[in-house]
Structure formats: C-alpha cells, structure tokens
Amino acid sequence: MTATAPAPAPAPGADGADGTDERLLGRSPLRKLLGRPELGSVVGAIAVFVFFAFAADSFVRGSSLSTVLYASSTIGIMAVPVALLMIGGEFDLSAGVLVTSSALISSMFSYQMTANVWVGVGVSLLVTLAIGAFNGFMLTRTRLPSFIITLGTYLMLTGMNLGFTQLIDGTVSTKSIADMDGFDSARALFASRFTLGGVGFRITILWWLALVVVATWILLRTRAGNWIFAAGGSRDAARAVGVPVARTKIGLYMGVALGAWIVGQHLLFSYDAVQSGEGVGNELIYIIAAVIGGCLITGGYGSAVGSAIGALIFGMTSKGIVFAEWDPDWFKFFLGAMLLLATLLNAWVRKRAEATA
Amino acid sequence: MTTKGDGVTDGGGEDTPADAAGAVDAAGAVDAQGGPLVRLDGVSKHYGNVRALEGVTLEVHAGEISCVLGDNGAGKSTLIKIIAGLHRHDAGSFRIEGEETTLGSPREALDRGIATVYQDLAVVPLMPVWRNFFLGSEPTRGKGPFRRLDVPFMRATTHAELRRMGIDLRDVDQPIGTLSGGERQCVAIARAVYFGAKVLVLDEPTAALGVKQSGVVLKYVAAARDAGLGVVLITHNPHHAYLVGDRFVLLKRGVMAGSHTRDEITLDELTRQMAGGSELDDLRHELERAPAPAHLGGRATKSA
Numbered sequence: 194m195t196a197t198a199p200a201p202a203p204a205p206g207a208d209g210a211d212g213t214d215e216r217l218l219g220r221s222p223l224r225k226l227l228g229r230p231e232l233g234s235v236v237g238a239i240a241v242f243v244f245f246a247f248a249a250d251s252f253v254r255g256s257s258l259s260t261v262l263y264a265s266s267t268i269g270i271m272a273v274p275v276a277l278l279m280i281g282g283e284f285d286l287s288a289g290v291l292v293t294s295s296a297l298i299s300s301m302f303s304y305q306m307t308a309n310v311w312v313g314v315g316v317s318l319l320v321t322l323a324i325g326a327f328n329g330f331m332l333t334r335t336r337l338p339s340f341i342i343t344l345g346t347y348l349m350l351t352g353m354n355l356g357f358t359q360l361i362d363g364t365v366s367t368k369s370i371a372d373m374d375g376f377d378s379a380r381a382l383f384a385s386r387f388t389l390g391g392v393g394f395r396i397t398i399l400w401w402l403a404l405v406v407v408a409t410w411i412l413l414r415t416r417a418g419n420w421i422f423a424a425g426g427s428r429d430a431a432r433a434v435g436v437p438v439a440r441t442k443i444g445l446y447m448g449v450a451l452g453a454w455i456v457g458q459h460l461l462f463s464y465d466a467v468q469s470g471e472g473v474g475n476e477l478i479y480i481i482a483a484v485i486g487g488c489l490i491t492g493g494y495g496s497a498v499g500s501a502i503g504a505l506i507f508g509m510t511s512k513g514i515v516f517a518e519w520d521p522d523w524f525k526f527f528l529g530a531m532l533l534l535a536t537l538l539n540a541w542v543r544k545r546a547e548a549t550a
Numbered sequence: 551m552t553t554k555g556d557g558v559t560d561g562g563g564e565d566t567p568a569d570a571a572g573a574v575d576a577a578g579a580v581d582a583q584g585g586p587l588v589r590l591d592g593v594s595k596h597y598g599n600v601r602a603l604e605g606v607t608l609e610v611h612a613g614e615i616s617c618v619l620g621d622n623g624a625g626k627s628t629l630i631k632i633i634a635g636l637h638r639h640d641a642g643s644f645r646i647e648g649e650e651t652t653l654g655s656p657r658e659a660l661d662r663g664i665a666t667v668y669q670d671l672a673v674v675p676l677m678p679v680w681r682n683f684f685l686g687s688e689p690t691r692g693k694g695p696f697r698r699l700d701v702p703f704m705r706a707t708t709h710a711e712l713r714r715m716g717i718d719l720r721d722v723d724q725p726i727g728t729l730s731g732g733e734r735q736c737v738a739i740a741r742a743v744y745f746g747a748k749v750l751v752l753d754e755p756t757a758a759l760g761v762k763q764s765g766v767v768l769k770y771v772a773a774a775r776d777a778g779l780g781v782v783l784i785t786h787n788p789h790h791a792y793l794v795g796d797r798f799v800l801l802k803r804g805v806m807a808g809s810h811t812r813d814e815i816t817l818d819e820l821t822r823q824m825a826g827g828s829e830l831d832d833l834r835h836e837l838e839r840a841p842a843p844a845h846l847g848g849r850a851t852k853s854a
C-alpha cells in the first residue's frame with residue numbers, strides 16, 4: 194500500500210524535514226516487499242507462466258504473448274477501476290453489462306441520430322458516466338449495500354441492453370456502423386494494432402498500462418487516493434476527520450464507468466456491431482482479478498498494479514489452456530483454484546507483514 | 551508550499567437537518583476572550599422517540615478539562631456527537647466562543663477548531679501512520695494534474711510530532727492498526743493538536759486500555775490541556791476523570807445528574823454520585839483493592 198518507488202526529493206525548506214528518522218531507511222527490504230499487496234499475485238503469475246511454458250511449447254512465442262496480453266488488457270482495463278472501487282470498500286456488479294451498454298449507446302446513437310460516430314462515442318461517455326454516478330449516488334444516499342444497489346443496476350442494464358436493441362434494431366445485434374464518418378479514426382484510437390519487435394499488439398494494452406499508471410499515481414500520491422483507502426478502510430473514521438466519503442465513492446463508480454466506456458468502445462470498433470447479450474458474468478472476472486491482485490474484499494487495502502497482475506493471470510490461464518490444447522472447460526476450474534490460492538497467500542502475507550511490525 | 555487543512559469542504563453532509571435549535575435567551579452569552587470556548591445550554595437530542603439527551607449544560611474553557619461521566623447508555627456519546635458535528639441538537643443552545651451554532655458536518659466542526667477523537671473510529675487501521683496523521687487535511691505540492699501529496703513533509707512531520715508527544719516510532723510506514731490502543735489514541739490526539747484544534751473531544755479514550763496505557767493517554771490529555779486546548783473527556787471511570795478534570799458533568803439516562811467544578815467535589819463524592827445506591831458498596835470494595843494510580847497523571851504531572 195505504501196510507495197516503495199523513490200519518493201520525490203524532499204521539498205527544499207520543508208520545515209521538519211530534518212525530523213526524518215534515519216531508522217526509516219533501515220526498514221528491511223524484505224519487510225517492504227512483504228508489505229506489498231501485489232506480492233501474492235506476482236508469485237502466482239510467475240507460477241502460472243512457468244506452468245504453461247512447460248505445458249505448451251507455443252506459449253512462450255511472441256505472438257502468443259501478444260494474444261495473452263490482449264486477453265489480459267480487456268479484463269485489466271476494467272480490473273483497475275474495479276480494484277480502486279474495492280479498495281474504497283464497494284462492489285460493482287453492473288460493471289460487466291455496463292461495458293455492453295456503453296458500446297450499444299455509442300453504436301445506436303451514431304446510427305440513429307447522426308452521421309458521425311464520434312458524436313455517439315461522446316454521448317456514450319456521458320451516459321455511461323451518468324450510470325456510474327447513479328450507482329454511487331444511490332449507494333451514498335440509501336446506504337444500502339453496494340451488492341444490492343449494483344445488482345439492481347446490473348439487472349436493469351441487462352434488460353435494457355436486450356430490450357432497446359430488440360426495439361430499435363429488431364434483433365440481438367446492432368447494425369454496422371463501419372461506413373459512417375469517423376469510424377476509422379475511432380477504430381484507430383480504440384481498436385488498432387501496433388508492431389513491436391516484429392510482433393503485432395493490440396492498442397488496448399496501451400490503454401491498460403496507462404490506466405494502471407494513472408490509478409497508481411492517484412492511489413499513492415494524491416489526496417483522493419488517501420481518501421479511497423480511508424473510505425474503504427473505515428468509513429466512519431474517514432468521515433469523522435473530514436474526508437468527503439460520499440464524493441469519493443461516487444467518483445470511484447464513475448471511474449468504473451470510464452473503464453466500461455473504454456472497453457465498450459473497443460468492442461464496438463473491433464468489429465462494427467455489438468451483441469446485446471454480451472458482458473454478463475464479466476463483472477465477477479473483474480472482481481476476481483482485483484482479489485487475486487491483493488485487494489481486500491472488505492476494502493481499505495490493495496493496489497492497481499496488483500489488479501493488472503490479476504488480469505494477466507487471467508489472460509495467461511485462459512489462453513494457456515488453448516495453447517496447451519486442453520478442453521477450455523477446465524478454465525473455470527483453474528480460475529477458481531487460482532482465486533482461492535491467491536486469497537490464502539495474500540492473507541498469509543499480510544499477517545506476516547503486520548506481525549513483524 | 552505545504553498547506554494545512556485546505557480545500558476540503560465536503561464532509562459528506564449525510565445527516566438530515568434536525569429541527570431548528572430552540573432559542574435560548576442570551577444570558578449565557580459570553581465575550582470570546584475570557585468565556586468558554588464551547589457552551590451547551592439545556593441541549594436535548596431525540597432519536598425518534600428515544601430521548602437520548604435532555605437539558606444538558608456543559609462548559610469547555612481553554613486550558614481546562616471538562617469531564618463527562620456516566621454509565622453505558624447515559625448519552626455521553628450523543629453529547630459529543632453534537633459537539634463534533636455528527637448530529638444536530640433538537641433543543642437548547644450550542645455556542646462556540648459565544649456564537650450560537652448548529653454544526654452540519656464533522657468538517658464544519660474541524661474548521662471551527664473542534665477535533666474529536668473517537669474511541670473506536672479514531673483511525674483507519676490498515677493505513678500507514680503518516681497517512682492517518684494527515685487524513686482529511688493532506689498537504690500537497692505541485693500544480694494542476696501534478697498536484698500531489700507532500701510525502702516527505704508528511705512523513706517527517708508525523709515522526710516529529712509523535713516524538714514531541716513522546717512516541718518514538720520506528721517506522722511511520724507501519725499500518726496504524728499495529729500500534730497499541732493507547733498509541734493510536736495518542737496519534738489521534740497529536741494530530742488534533744498539530745492541526746491547531748482549540749477544543750479536543752475524547753470519547754472514552756481509556757475505556758479499552760489497561761492501567762498503564764490509560765496513564766499514558768491521560769498524560770497526553772494533560773499535555774493537550776497544558777498546550778492551551780479546551781478538552782472534553784468522556785469516561786465512565788471517575789478515577790481517570792478526577793486525575794485530570796477541572797469540571798465534571800454527570801449524565802444519567804440522558805439527563806444531568808450533577809455538575810461540579812473540581813474544588814466543589816472530592817473523588818469519593820464523585821464516585822458516589824457515579825455509582826449511586828446499592829451499586830456503591832460493591833464498587834467501594836472493588837476500588838479498595840485497586841487504588842487510583844496517582845503516579846500516572848494528575849494535575850501536577852507534565853507530559854514529556
């Protein structure tokens with residue numbers, strides 16, 4: 194939870210700077226490492242990598258790496274804000290279908306209302322953020338558990354995704370927007386590829402990395418980050434010292450909505466149409482990635498980097514099974530076992546770290 | 551470059567407004583100079599049809615400790631939640647430095663110089679000590695998107711402030727939950743003093759602590775008083791109260807059962823009033839076996 198990256202140079206003239214205890218520097222590197230929330234997931238990721246490297250020769254090729262990273266990134270883009278939300282002490286069960294909603298809104302608005310997809314993309318951003326704000330607002334107003342609130346949103350969005358698509362397009366999928374203005378530029382932003390060392394990668398990987406960096410900065414180096422940890426760690430204590438808990442939580446739900454918008458646009462512009470029934474069940478995968486990455490299910494602890502590694506474990510497992518030419522049915526088993534192992538390891542690591550304090 | 555307590559305005563605002571405070575005549579008004587920092591007059595609070603507090607009067611003066619004593623459920627916490635801005639009073643008057651006030655949020659109370667340390671929710675256990683110390687009032691540097699926590703300053707200040715109160719932490723990065731209960735209370739008190747609180751409210755700071763740790767906490771309470779703060783100390787232990795207190799208010803089922811200054815009352819009398827009736831003999835028996843740990847605090851004791 195605490196930064197181990199080199200801290201910014203001490204402010205010149207910051208009074209009390211000389212008060213730094215030299216013993217702080219003596220903090221054992223091992224304890225620092227054990228104190229990191231993502232430690233368990235790093236160990237897990239290495240284990241999974243080694244396992245599939247032996248199980249499938251093709252797993253260690255550059256093109257396989259690209260496939261794994263792509264699968265990881267579409268989960269990871271969502272796992273990052275979901276992890277922040279979990280650190281803030283809440284869940285979002287609507288996160289999976291919100292991705293589909295975001296893509297549908299963008300596609301339908303573009304097709305029905307205008308000739309330029311960018312208008313649809315913009316409207317989709319606003320509506321998706323509004324849905325996130327609605328989740329947060331309902332939560333902080335009613336003080337019901339987020340499980341209930343977002344289960345409600347999840348069901349409503351699932352119904353609306355199917356219902357509106359049926360109503361407007363008459364089927365379960367939207368019409369193609371491939372020939373509309375702005376499609377190519379939008380595709381370049383959300384669904385293009387780039388080449389690195391002779392291997393083609395999907396642009397979602399860059400979105401994912403950028404989100405991890407920004408989320409880590411927010412968590413560890415801004416006031417908002419302090420508030421997120423506090424809101425999840427002890428809501429009442431946070432409120433009592435003046436932390437705007439309600440505002441923080443609404444912001445976190447809007448963060449999840451932002452992730453849903455990015456992934457939604459990627460889905461839309463990877464192809465040119467959206468299936469209205471997609472996304473159901475993905476919310477659990479995001480939560481699993483965050484938990485494998487060291488987020489405490491009760492809030493107050495975790496990291497964005499951990500969620501990224503959780504997503505990477507997910508990507509390696511789902512694709513590794515394919516490369517090893519096993520029945521993909523085994524994937525869920527692996528994921529479940531991984532979740533249990535990672536959670537146990539995390540709990541153990543945290544106990545060790547705190548016991549030695 | 552570093553700012554204290556800037557810019558945080560939203561305290562959550564999660565409380566619904568209570569009925570307007572009943573107006574009380576201005577007889578209690580005092581000039582801001584010599585008068586009490588906080589004065590409650592005939593304050594009442596109802597939770598639905600539960601009458602948690604009825605007609606309670608309390609004064610808090612700079613450099614003095616006002617103790618609120620009472621059994622469980624007597625309304626002590628309710629009283630301080632009104633002072634801390636968590637609840638609004640239904641009737642009576644609440645003056646801060648002579649000015650009639652209704653606080654809407656803990657943030658508002660903080661901005662008026664009232665800091666509250668709750669027994670169980672003083673800190674966020676999993677967060678490092680230095681993050682807890684500045685929680686809600688984090689100093690930042692840099693501009694725009696690069697506005698960031700002034701981490702070196704935060705760490706150094708936390709360390710220095712705690713050392714000033716006699717707590718020498720090996721590592722301000724350790725989760726505050728790994729400190730002892732007494733140390734956590736002390737961090738919370740040090741934080742209140744550092745952020746320039748005028749009034750420090752402590753809800754049963756010694757309730758969960760052993761004798762020795764209670765002594766340590768009482769020493770910091772006395773230190774805060776010596777630094778010129780007005781302190782409200784909630785306790786159900788008359789011994790702890792009498793060690794440091796200047797004024798004593800007794801609550802019984804939401805109503806005042808007594809209000810005394812130190813020179814009006816002895817420890818025995820205070821204990822008698824606290825216990826009352828048949829419980830008294832049991833209690834006296836108990837107290838004879840465990841005499842007050844006078845060396846741990848008291849008026850004369852100055853903190854390190």
Ligand SMILES: Nc1ncnc2c1ncn2[C@@H]1O[C@H](COP(=O)(O)OP(=O)(O)O)[C@@H](O)[C@H]1O
Nearest residue numbers: 597600602620621622623624625626627628629
């Ligand atoms: N939020 C609340 N809603 C309803 N009743 C409450 C609430 N808080 C406290 N009470 C009641 O008010 C009375 C006083 O409680 P409290 O102020 O917590 O007592 P103390 O701190 O002295 O133990 C108790 O009877 C308690 O049950």
Ligand SMILES: [Mg+2]
Nearest residue numbers: 623626627628
């Ligand atoms: Mg209480």
